[in-house]
Amino acid sequence: MDKKKKKNYPLFKARMYIQACWTLITNSYASGFINGTIYQGNVKSICVPGLNCYSCPGAWGACPMGSLQNAFAGRVSGFPFYVVGTLITIGALCGRIVCGFLCPFGWIQDLFFKIPPKKKVRRLPGEKYLRKLRYVVLVVMCIILPLFAKGDIGVGSPWFCKWICPSGTMIGGLPLIALNENLRSVLGWLFTWKMFVLVVILVGSVLMFRPFCRYLCPLGAIYGLMNPVSLVRIKVSKSRCTSCGACQRACGLDIPVYKEPNSDDCIRCGKCITVCPHSALKMDASLRGRRKRRSAAREEA
Amino acid sequence: MRKRSIYTLVLLAVGLAFIVIGAVKGEANAVLQKAIMICMECIGLG
Ligand code: SF4
Ligand code: SF4
Ligand code: SF4
Numbered sequence: 001m002d003k004k005k006k007k008n009y010p011l012f013k014a015r016m017y018i019q020a021c022w023t024l025i026t027n028s029y030a031s032g033f034i035n036g037t038i039y040q041g042n043v044k045s046i047c048v049p050g051l052n053c054y055s056c057p058g059a060w061g062a063c064p065m066g067s068l069q070n071a072f073a074g075r076v077s078g079f080p081f082y083v084v085g086t087l088i089t090i091g092a093l094c095g096r097i098v099c100g101f102l103c104p105f106g107w108i109q110d111l112f113f114k115i116p117p118k119k120k121v122r123r124l125p126g127e128k129y130l131r132k133l134r135y136v137v138l139v140v141m142c143i144i145l146p147l148f149a150k151g152d153i154g155v156g157s158p159w160f161c162k163w164i165c166p167s168g169t170m171i172g173g174l175p176l177i178a179l180n181e182n183l184r185s186v187l188g189w190l191f192t193w194k195m196f197v198l199v200v201i202l203v204g205s206v207l208m209f210r211p212f213c214r215y216l217c218p219l220g221a222i223y224g225l226m227n228p229v230s231l232v233r234i235k236v237s238k239s240r241c242t243s244c245g246a247c248q249r250a251c252g253l254d255i256p257v258y259k260e261p262n263s264d265d266c267i268r269c270g271k272c273i274t275v276c277p278h279s280a281l282k283m284d285a286s287l288r289g290r291r292k293r294r295s296a297a298r299e300e301a
Numbered sequence: 302m303r304k305r306s307i308y309t310l311v312l313l314a315v316g317l318a319f320i321v322i323g324a325v326k327g328e329a330n331a332v333l334q335k336a337i338m339i340c341m342e343c344i345g346l347g
Binding site: 037038039040041042044046047053054055061063066067070071075076078080081082083085086087088089090091092157158161162165168169172173176177183190191193194195226228230231287 | 305306308309310312313315316317318319320321322323324326328329330331332333334335336337339340342343344345346347
């Protein structure tokens with residue numbers, strides 16, 4: 001096992017801690033939790049990378065998906081450069097590493113996945129097609145409907161936030177409603193619906209790895225599209241890989257990573273890298289070409 | 302440098318340029334204005 005690969009391991013082994021720390025740090029506005037309000041300072045003009053509701057009482061930043069829908073819904077005139085630019089920059093740098101390490105709702109699903117039973121569902125019938133649903137959610141609920149279904153005053157709504165987003169219900173809705181009596185007094189059927197969606201997703205997360213991320217999340221869809229071209233990618237050493245499939249068996253998303261190291265489904269959790277018995281996989285952030293790397297290796301030797 | 306790395310750099314440049322254009326257009330403020338109000342849709346009230 002070479003040194004470079006070994007260096008990668010502590011990062012993956014500490015993934016849960018990194019997720020926890022990131023979630024706590026980016027949602028640590030204590031006054032919001034004490035008073036049942038949200039942070040209103042200038043830092044909130046910056047989008048965080050993950051699906052982190054800006055209506056969480058502790059949130060310091062803005063949710064990129066909510067911001068994107070609101071831009072299309074008419075809050076921004078013309079093309080929403082700022083939010084799209086943020087998504088492209090984050091995606092080009094690290095792709096779905098955000099999903100593996102920096103998303104509160106990804107972490108919540110991982111915690112629920114730890115609950116027994118130990119035997120989990122690996123795939124659903126029609127899995128291949130179900131995984132494309134997140135692109136439908138992205139295009140229809142986050143772009144087309146906010147853009148074209150406008151109300152009387154010419155402003156649309158964030159359809160994904162309103163009808164689906166479990167992150168909004170869990171880290172925004174539940175704490176605010178628990179802490180704020182005014183909000184509690186106006187609860188209605190929409191809240192019941194959103195709670196139903198949340199419960200289905202959380203129960204699903206006990207039975208299967210990351211059901212929301214694999215089937216529904218539009219933010220994961222955007223970052224997944226950039227997995228093949230992001231700066232940080234998984235590389236497979238053809239000389240070491242024996243196609244034993246240990247990586248695929250260890251992968252919660254059942255990805256044949258030795259064949260498709262940059263699949264749009266991969267959340268970059270690194271599990272496959274840590275289990276490969278031949279050290280054939282590694283996470284790499286190099287921009288150098290293969291030829292240059294080989295000559296560098298020769299020079300080192 | 303491989304073709305793929307060039308795509309990465311182009312994407313990064315486009316992303317950063319978009320952020321600057323958006324900020325100059327005042328879009329960061331539009332994000333802020335939405336983010337500092339409790340979002341009724343997000344929490345399931347409206
Ligand atoms: S409801 Fe979901 S998509 Fe909307 S702002 Fe909150 S976290 Fe983001
Ligand atoms: S797919 Fe969505 S919810 Fe899942 S980790 Fe990625 S951004 Fe978060
Ligand atoms: S392919 Fe590897 S890094 Fe990607 S989700 Fe599966 S185990 Fe995690």
